[in-house]
Amino acid sequence: MSDLSTLNQQFGIAEQLEFVEAAPGMIVARISNAHAEATIALQGAHLMTFKPKGEADVIWMSPAAKLVVGKSIRGGVPVCWPWFGAHASESSFPAHGFARTVGWNVVDARPQPGGETQIVFELPASAMPKAQWPHACRVQLHINVGVKLTMDLVTDNTGDTAFPLGEALHTYFPISDVDNVRIAGLDGCTYRDKVTGMDLKQQSGDITIPSEVDRVYLDTEATCDIVDNGANRRIRIAKSGSRSTVVWNPWIEKAAKMGDFGSDTGYRTMLCVESANAVENVLTLAAGESHTLTVIYSNEAL
Numbered sequence: 001m002s003d004l005s006t007l008n009q010q011f012g013i014a015e016q017l018e019f020v021e022a023a024p025g026m027i028v029a030r031i032s033n034a035h036a037e038a039t040i041a042l043q044g045a046h047l048m049t050f051k052p053k054g055e056a057d058v059i060w061m062s063p064a065a066k067l068v069v070g071k072s073i074r075g076g077v078p079v080c081w082p083w084f085g086a087h088a089s090e091s092s093f094p095a096h097g098f099a100r101t102v103g104w105n106v107v108d109a110r111p112q113p114g115g116e117t118q119i120v121f122e123l124p125a126s127a128m129p130k131a132q133w134p135h136a137c138r139v140q141l142h143i144n145v146g147v148k149l150t151m152d153l154v155t156d157n158t159g160d161t162a163f164p165l166g167e168a169l170h171t172y173f174p175i176s177d178v179d180n181v182r183i184a185g186l187d188g189c190t191y192r193d194k195v196t197g198m199d200l201k202q203q204s205g206d207i208t209i210p211s212e213v214d215r216v217y218l219d220t221e222a223t224c225d226i227v228d229n230g231a232n233r234r235i236r237i238a239k240s241g242s243r244s245t246v247v248w249n250p251w252i253e254k255a256a257k258m259g260d261f262g263s264d265t266g267y268r269t270m271l272c273v274e275s276a277n278a279v280e281n282v283l284t285l286a287a288g289e290s291h292t293l294t295v296i297y298s299n300e301a302l
């Protein structure tokens, strides 16, 4: 299911949702309702933009992002599934899993009573490489676009054996400058520091970004705020079903190597705060069990 006219016929909603081809082979759902605007690529069910009406963007998309079939998009909300980071034992398997670079199906879309719009994506079983993932399951991403953005990543184990599940909604947020922000909500949490070889450390106070930051905070379901004194706003990240929070800024050298961060200073205008189940918090999903990771993003003036 990826033919544009079929998608528009089956799931388009007058004055709320249409599907367009944003680049060759890249179909994007465009939502605009009384509350907000959003775009979501069918590849990866990758939310690219979200902006409440009359407010600033809540999601960062690199100005140099490439919309190319089979490549992850730099910015937005990549869906990392069914593992986060490197695969536990196979270094040749793709970082952050395979879900973010394959086409998802749209399985439902409907207006909500309060004028919000909901769209549901499903990862087709045919897009799960058997050699990397020999498990029977159903994976859906439910996205609700209102004044707040809500995303539910739902995994059902439809087989008869348990499997490990690592995952993240790897969200890029826009900031005025790394020097102007702090992240509140993780004081006292322990974290794995990827910059220093996965050492276990403890957070004291708010998080600031004076250099490269790549951390997996463990055993926390806390709401986090990105407090941005330069933009006079707070982005609130509420979540459930997620025991890890990843905080990432690549800083100058790593961003330059990636080549899709825009200008030399592109890294200064973004911050990833990812709601995850990673490292020690990887889940085991028993046969017949279902797990939902939910995030709710909103903007508030300071």
Ligand SMILES: O=P(O)(O)OC[C@H]1O[C@@H](O)[C@H](O)[C@@H](O)[C@@H]1O
Pocket: 072, 085, 095, 096, 170, 194, 214, 215, 246, 248, 274
């Ligand atoms: O370039 P990618 O594969 O999208 O990954 C970006 C980053 O994603 C973060 O979640 C990881 O903690 C980083 O280590 C990684 O560099």
